[in-house]
Amino acid sequence: MGYNIVAHGQYLVDQDKYAAAVLVLEEAIALYPQNLEVWILLSNAQSGLHHFRKADQAADEALRLKSGNLEAQCAKARALNGLKQYAQALSIIEAINRKFPTFALAHHIRVKILEETGQAAQAIQSYDRAVELDPTLALALAAKVGILVDSGRNQEALLAAQQAIMVKPTSIFAQCTLSMVYTYLGDTWRARSQAKSIIEHSHGEFLGWVTLGDTADFAGQNDLFSWTVAIKLNPEAPEFQGLLPGKWIEYSKKYGKNFIIFPFQSLFQFIRYIVASRVASSEKSQMRIEIAEQKAHFTTP
Numbered sequence: 410m411g412y413n414i415v416a417h418g419q420y421l422v423d424q425d426k427y428a429a430a431v432l433v434l435e436e437a438i439a440l441y442p443q444n445l446e447v448w449i450l451l452s453n454a455q456s457g458l459h460h461f462r463k464a465d466q467a468a469d470e471a472l473r474l475k476s477g478n479l480e481a482q483c484a485k486a487r488a489l490n491g492l493k494q495y496a497q498a499l500s501i502i503e504a505i506n507r508k509f510p511t512f513a514l515a516h517h518i519r520v521k522i523l524e525e526t527g528q529a530a531q532a533i534q535s536y537d538r539a540v541e542l543d544p545t546l547a548l549a550l551a552a553k554v555g556i557l558v559d560s561g562r563n564q565e566a567l568l569a570a571q572q573a574i575m576v577k578p579t580s581i582f583a584q585c586t587l588s589m590v591y592t593y594l595g596d597t598w599r600a601r602s603q604a605k606s607i608i609e610h611s612h613g614e615f616l617g618w619v620t621l622g623d624t625a626d627f628a629g630q631n632d633l634f635s636w637t638v639a640i641k642l643n644p645e646a647p648e649f650q651g652l653l654p655g656k657w658i659e660y661s662k663k664y665g666k667n668f669i670i671f672p673f674q675s676l677f678q679f680i681r682y683i684v685a686s687r688v689a690s691s692e693k694s695q696m697r698i699e700i701a702e703q704k705a706h707f708t709t710p
Contacts, residue, residue: 613696
């Protein structure tokens with residue numbers, strides 16, 4: 410019997426289960442170091458975790474194997490965008506668009522770059538073009554949601570998020586954007602219910618916990634528990650560097666507690682911190698169990 414580890418990794422990336430995908434794909438790299446597809450998948454998974462330096466290195470390996478591969482070039486551009494090297498990322502994408510104007514993925518990456526550089530109007534046009542070329546590109550639909558929300562077009566954002574989920578119900582990113590839209594529409598209960606549903610179906614992934622923390626922050630609530638779990642699940646994410654101590658200080662000021670006298674504000678908060686750390690460990694263990702169980706679906710006689 411043969412275990413198709415590459416197909417397993419592809420399946421996890423397609424579901425936006427990036428932490429699980431990295432575990433599988435790093436094992437695949439050890440087995441097939443000259444496999445172009447594996448390096449591209451690994452780069453995209455690392456970008457999904459916001460580990461952009463590692464994503465860039467994986468993309469370089471893919472391009473070393475085949476410099477003209479369009480998906481490898483897009484993976485490189487995505488990593489560079491995450492590293493804030495916008496001009497270099499855009500240069501790669503524009504070169505692809507000139508030669509292959511109907512390659513949908515390049516339009517999607519271009520939008521992310523335009524969004525990061527504050528060019529919302531052009532970004533929406535590129536998103537629409539990406540979806541026109543490939544209606545199944547759920548990431549493009551979901552990513553459009555953020556721009557619409559930032560533009561105050563919340564009802565349009567809701568429709569875009571729902572469409573993304575219809576196209577790809579298993580996309581964690583699409584589900585997170587729907588929770589975000591509910592948050593901006595003032596429906597905190599539905600936003601948090603959506604985030605909790607994501608967590609239940611994506612063990613070991615940080616996005617659901619970030620979404621849950623965001624919904625609480627937007628409503629002015631204290632949810633250090635969710636942020637702690639998210640950071641413990643993905644401590645390498647650059648946006649998390651120094652975030653947890655900062656949030657303890659933020660909440661201590663907000664609720665009139667003296668952070669200096671007792672860093673965790675109270676014995677109750679300290680216990681919650683320990684519990685959150687254990688929840689993160691349990692999530693990682695459950696993720697590994699699920700990976701092991703999934704292997705049977707990718708094994709053929």
